[in-house]
Amino acid sequence: MAGTFVEFFSEEALENVMVILKYKPDRVVYVGHKSNMITKKMNSLREFVKRVSPETELKFIEVSRDNLDQIIDVLSELVERYRDAKFELTGGSELILIAFGFVSSRMPVDTLRIDPYTGMEIDFSGSSPVRIKSHIEMSVADNMVLHGGSLTNQTGSYSTWRFTDDFRQDIRAIWNISKSLRNRWNKYVSSIEEAIKNCPPDELGYFVLPKTSLGEAVMLFHRLMEIGVIRDFHIAKRSISFRFKNEMIRHIVTKTGNILELHVYDVATRDNSRFTDAIIGAMIDWNGSQKNTVPVSNETSVSVDTINEIDVILMRDTIPTFISCKSGKAGSIALHELQTVTSRFGGKYANKVLVMATPCENNASGISFFKQRAKDMHIWVIDDVYSMSDEALLQKLIKIQGINM
Known part of the structure; x- marks a missing residue:
């Protein structure tokens, strides 16, 4: 365990947990506004911490959106109360960061930032920044819990496939x-x-x-x-x-698309050094442990689950790649489905990929409207996999994991 950290609560769930994944600290204090530090997100964070660092205590402190003096007072009090605390600077609103800049100019404060993309930690506590390489991992299942969902028992990796x-x-x-x-x-x-x-x-x-x-x-x-x-x-x-x-x-x-999904998964996981976790046939419960209920009578209610399937999910350290596989033609609905699920369970750090067995169709000018639409949505398209070697497919998946559009 590693003392106390203060986090400025972020809309991006991954930014809130980098110090937890790396340090498993005694305590993390989150400072944020009511508008984004909502109960559902806090509960998801608590469920995540139960899985990855159960001894870590979480505290949540709400501050004003427009009262700079109040935020300065709260941060000053935290510096006084937790003298060993380190402040992690990845998230936070502009006003909170301004307040922290004022506090840190008057009081000695240890600060750091961990880049979710690379795991690189920058420690600002000394006279000059110190860069520390880190290898921080998170499983696909943990990522789902962090974003308020869960993988059901019907997930293919759990129920259907055994990769001997x-x-x-x-x-x-x-x-x-x-x-x-x-x-x-x-x-x-x-x-x-x-x-x-x-x-x-x-x-x-x-x-x-x-x-x-x-x-x-x-x-x-x-x-x-x-x-x-x-x-x-x-x-x-x-x-x-x-x-x-x-x-x-x-x-x-007996199912047309299964062989393409299995091929993508097999190519990606053949060399275990490339990706740190992988799931095929991910059945995602949008509500996780926070079930929604609807009344069926004056005295009873039933649980209502929203379930989506993603064909393959790959993890590189803490960064997920959501892959939808199409053995036939794909339309705009496929793009929007992938966009919706990835936004909900990966945020801005996640990659989105549509893998197609056959080539995209071009119009008379040789331009694929479908590919352009996918690019506008920041979705990578890997098409004509039937004509592609295993190594060529693997290299495309690796490139996507390391490059952002």
Whole structure:
């Protein structure tokens, strides 16, 4: 534990917790205005601290938005009360910073700033600033709690996928088939999904599907048999029969977009040194532990949850990248959905990426209106992944993590 820190409460949740993540201090005192230091944000901060630094005590002090003298008095009192305190200067309104400048010119105060992008700490306490390199990490789950949400148990990393070496090999083999089929992959998988809905397996997991419901998709089963992800494959006059290697393979072959999501996740996490945490199929509960309720009668009410899914989330230290994957065409709705979720659970520090298996369509002049719209929204677009090597995709993801548009 590392004494007391004073933080100027920020609209950006990440700016409020850098000293907690690095120092796990005894106490953090937040100074802010009522307009931004609202109960919901304070409760989210408390829930976050319970996870990452449960021994840290939090205090919240509200100051006026327009009374400079009152803010000066509050800050002066804090300097006197907590003589070992360090003041962290990342957040805060202009008036609070002006007041602090006045106080620090009259009283000795230790100050520092930690850059959320790089983790670099600058200590201003001495005669000249001292830069200290820091490696500060936060998990995807912690980031959700910090922003007032949570990952549900339906999140793919928890409920559906187990990334063994064997499964990663299967992902790569199926991805190669998908690349060779391109647009036909979605067509064939949609046919298989519909056929399986109408013809459930027997108690041993064997499927018997009529050829008439599959059409050209029958050829995909031959390819899947060759790489060993379907077993006991037989073709009769009017039907085919088989069983999947495991449930994860069934999920890939019966939902068009899953293979692209798995490919992106596999490429990003193959070398664990690139990203510090990753989640696939993130099911985000917007309310986290702070549930909303609506009345259903005079005496009872029910909890109402808002749930969104983000295909892949990558973390580089404390910076999240939210990735939406589209195996077919994408429109403006996809951009707005990604924008909304990222703004809510990442703020200004988060990266937003739309990954597309096929190329963006250009207009007659060769300009993609869609790409321009995405750029205006500060959303990166990685398209035509079918034509891209694994290394090329990885380098694009790494570049996005290190460069801000």
